[in-house]
C-alpha cells in the first residue's frame with residue numbers, strides 16, 4: 173500500500189519525520205511510540221507489506237487481558253518511522269514530541285486456535301482485512317499474544333477506524349499493568365520531557381495524564397466491548413465469569429444505547 177495519506181498530511185521541509193518511502197524488503201518488526209500530541213497517546217505500528225500499519229492508542233497497550241484498549245487506525249507510516257524520536261514542530265500534523273517506547277518483532281497467529289492454542293500463522297493481511305488480527309509480540313517491554321479487533325462503527329459519526337487492542341491470557345499477562353510506570357525511550361533512555369528540551373521546545377507542558385479523558389468514556393465503546401465479550405463466550409461455548417469493565421467504560425449504560433444494540437443484533 174502506498175503512503176499517499178502519510179505524504180499528504182505532512183510538510184517534509186518542516187517536519188523531521190522520515191519521507192514516504194515504501195520499503196522493498198519484508199520485515200516483521202513492531203514499534204510503540206509515545207506521542208505527546210494534542211492528546212498524549214501511544215502509536216502502535218506493525219511492519220507489514222513494506223509499511224508500518226498504525227493505530228493510535230489513547231491509553232496505550234496493556235499486558236492486562238482485562239483492558240480492552242481503544243485503537244484508532246491511522247494512515248500507514250514508512251518503515252523508516254520505526255526509530256523516529258524527536259519533536260514535530262508546532263503547526264505541523266501531529267505536532268509534539270515522540271519517543272520510542274518499545275521495539276521488537278511480531279508474528280501473525282492462526283485466525284482460530286489449533287488444539288486450543290493460537291499458533292504462528294501466515295494470514296496477516298487477510299486477518300487485517302477481516303478486522304480480526306491475532307499476533308504475538310516479542311518486544312523489550314510487550315510480549316505475548318494479542319488481538320486487534322475492528323469495531324463495527326457503532327459510534328455516532330464513527331470513521332470506522334476504531335479497533336480494540338487486547339492482551340490474551342498467557343505467561344506474559346499482567347494484571348493491573350500500568351504503562352505510565354515506564355516513561356523512558358527504549359532506544360535512548362530519555363523521556364518525553366528530555367527529548368522535547370533537546371529539540372529546544374519553547375514550552376513544555378508538564379506531563380499530561382493519558383487517562384481520564386471524558387470523550388473516551390462513551391457508551392458506544394462499552395457496548396462494543398460487551399458485545400465482543402458475548403461473542404467470545406459464545407465462540408468458546410463456555411460460561412465465563414463476567415469480566416470487569418475496562419476503566420474507560422461507564423458503569424451504567426443509558427436505556428437508549430441498550431435499545432440500539434438490540435436493534436443491531
Ligand code: MN
Pocket residue numbers: 207209213214215228266
Ligand atoms: Mn501519533
